[in-house]
Amino acid sequence: MTDPQSPMIDLRAVSKWYGAFQVLTDCTTRVKKGEVVVVCGPSGSGKSTLIKTVNGLEPFQKGEIIVNGVSVGDAKTDLPKLRSHIGMVFQNFELFPHMSITDNLTIGQVKVLGRSKDEATQRGLKLLDRVGLIAQKDKYPGQLSGGQQQRVAIARALSMDPIAMLFDEPTSALDPEMINEVLDVMVDLAKEGMTMMVVTHEMGFARKVAHRVIFMDRGAIVEDCTKDEFFGTARSERAQQFLSKILHH
Amino acid sequence: MGGEFDWSVIWKYREALWDGLATSFKLFGIALSGGIFFGTLLAMARLSSLKVLSYPAAGFVNLIRSIPFIMAIFWFYFLTPMIVGKFTGQQGEAVGPFTSAIVAFIMVESAYYSEIIRAGIQSIPRGQPWAAYALGMNYWQSMGHVVLPQAFRNMLPVMLTQAVILFQDTSLVYVVGLKDFLGAASKGGQITGRIVELYIFVAVVFFLICFLASWGVKKLNARLAVAR
Numbered sequence: 001m002t003d004p005q006s007p008m009i010d011l012r013a014v015s016k017w018y019g020a021f022q023v024l025t026d027c028t029t030r031v032k033k034g035e036v037v038v039v040c041g042p043s044g045s046g047k048s049t050l051i052k053t054v055n056g057l058e059p060f061q062k063g064e065i066i067v068n069g070v071s072v073g074d075a076k077t078d079l080p081k082l083r084s085h086i087g088m089v090f091q092n093f094e095l096f097p098h099m100s101i102t103d104n105l106t107i108g109q110v111k112v113l114g115r116s117k118d119e120a121t122q123r124g125l126k127l128l129d130r131v132g133l134i135a136q137k138d139k140y141p142g143q144l145s146g147g148q149q150q151r152v153a154i155a156r157a158l159s160m161d162p163i164a165m166l167f168d169e170p171t172s173a174l175d176p177e178m179i180n181e182v183l184d185v186m187v188d189l190a191k192e193g194m195t196m197m198v199v200t201h202e203m204g205f206a207r208k209v210a211h212r213v214i215f216m217d218r219g220a221i222v223e224d225c226t227k228d229e230f231f232g233t234a235r236s237e238r239a240q241q242f243l244s245k246i247l248h249h
Numbered sequence: 250m251g252g253e254f255d256w257s258v259i260w261k262y263r264e265a266l267w268d269g270l271a272t273s274f275k276l277f278g279i280a281l282s283g284g285i286f287f288g289t290l291l292a293m294a295r296l297s298s299l300k301v302l303s304y305p306a307a308g309f310v311n312l313i314r315s316i317p318f319i320m321a322i323f324w325f326y327f328l329t330p331m332i333v334g335k336f337t338g339q340q341g342e343a344v345g346p347f348t349s350a351i352v353a354f355i356m357v358e359s360a361y362y363s364e365i366i367r368a369g370i371q372s373i374p375r376g377q378p379w380a381a382y383a384l385g386m387n388y389w390q391s392m393g394h395v396v397l398p399q400a401f402r403n404m405l406p407v408m409l410t411q412a413v414i415l416f417q418d419t420s421l422v423y424v425v426g427l428k429d430f431l432g433a434a435s436k437g438g439q440i441t442g443r444i445v446e447l448y449i450f451v452a453v454v455f456f457l458i459c460f461l462a463s464w465g466v467k468k469l470n471a472r473l474a475v476a477r
Contacts, residue, residue: 057379084385094380098398107394108384153380160384 014063025220036196038206041216047199087157091169093149095141127155147178164195215239262437269433276419284358291363313360325353326425346427369400409466
């Protein structure tokens with residue numbers, strides 16, 4: 001259906017306004033299959049908004065977003081279907097608190113993909129084991145630590161067999177000692193060749209696995225370059241200031 | 250007044266009173282389930298980004314909530330037969346006081362419940378429906394599996410309190426001549442002249458039912474507070 005050379009995620013001059021306030025200005029970038037792209041920038045720069053436009057959780061007013069050959073902004077697009085194979089991980093985990101861990105892992109597979117309960121449970125528990133939490137399968141999200149919840153959230157997204165994963169500040173709500181357990185799972189995923197777009201301040205993660213780094217400021221993409229270029233000679237002054245702030249403290 | 254109470258009248262009228270209480274409970278059950286069902290739909294319509302849904306829903310809820318309950322019961326008593334008559338071409342005699350009362354109760358309770366459920370839906374963080382949508386769920390799946398179960402849980406104590414009020418309000422159907430519990434007592438009182446005994450009995454029964462229900466709500470509240 002899609003030409004292998006075409007990007008998995010293709011943003012073309014995306015602009016978005018909240019009323020008169022412009023939150024995104026002409027954002028253009030592409031993420032190829034198997035590529036890991038880190039999006040960073042100061043708070044309020046529009047990174048979280050940008051990543052949520054990719055699967056249509058945030059609408060946008062101008063420009064175009066093509067995901068796996070499908071236009072996100074097109075009114076005729078079956079958004080639920082598109083989202084069902086784009087995994088997303090949120091800052092606040094967003095596990096469903098009224099369901100057990102196992103139910104969290106199976107509900108999407110059963111209700112959206114139409115898998116049988118048995119098949120979904122098997123797949124879900126396999127992924128739960130992969131993130132090292134099989135012992136917690138019958139617990140409820142509230143009984144788990146933040147880091148554990150986020151690992152379950154990643155397993156939940158993977159249970160849908162996504163073709164790409166979006167991470168919206170996955171470690172920002174975590175206590176420092178739990179950040180690495182989540183990053184380790186993400187690093188493994190990146191090494192397996194998962195297409196990933198990651199909003200994060202974790203520059204260690206970016207150094208380790210990112211292919212490209214996008215730097216945003218005031219709703220615009222200021223830098224979009226390879227990892228080496230970004231950490232070596234970040235060109236814009238704002239990116240340099242940002243880097244010095246988060247790397248030296 | 251003779252000053253002497255004659256409580257035997259309650260026993261004498263036990264069947265009529267029992268039928269009346271059954272009518273009250275039937276009215277309560279139908280009004281409660283109808284109110285919660287349509288109240289949920291109204292709340293969803295009111296929170297919709299589509300103005301063709303949210304504006305009429307808000308208008309309906311505000312209109313119903315701003316008129317006295319007893320007036321709504323009167324209205325529908327006279328209106329429902331007319332509307333039914335219009336559609337069926339028959340005169341509206343087929344619609345009795347029970348049906349018109351049910352219509353009034355469901356309308357009014359759905360307005361009240363929609364406000365409770367709306368608050369419940371709004372108490373759920375935006376990330377929850379986002380997570381549901383991100384898994385590929387549609388609006389109805391997100392509501393049915395993720396948002397509403399949590400909203401109902403959060404709102405359970407308020408919904409039960411509203412149910413207690415609803416049970417008390419069922420006695421208002423007395424104004425359209427429907428023989429509910431209070432109506433049955435009133436009729437018995439008129440025949441025997443023992444209205445005081447019968448009204449005291451009705452008051453005691455209402456008190457017991459509502460007191461027990463409120464106590465249950467309080468218990469439940471305490472348990473939910475621990476669970477969270």
